[in-house]
Amino acid sequence: MANTNVITNIESKTKATKHFNLSDLFFLTGFLIIAYMFKGAVHELLFIPYMLFSLFNAAYLIMPSRYNKGRKNYESLAVMMKKDVLVYRPYYGKDGEEDE
Secondary structure (H helix, E strand, O other), rough: OOOOOOOOOOOOOOOOOOOHHHHHHHHHHHHHHHHHHHHOOHHHHHHHHHHHHHHHHHHHHHOOOOOOOEEHHHHHHHHHHHOOOOOOOOEOOOOOOOOO
């Protein structure tokens, strides 16, 4: 039989620059606006380091996730926070049998 490639999902992202999508820039802008709104809770001398820290955090969150292929870090965090902790998942020991 012949090998055929079937395209199941075509998704084009709106590029704002070479490295950023438009949604990434909106997320970055929104994150920094929210950080700026909290400037009253930060001492005047620490405002610039606070904004730089917020910028680096936002940049990390829009980077691709190392553990979830095809997702950003902020999406991975959202999935982790939404997971149902009441669902039973068995723990398997080293010998492969279920521990109790």
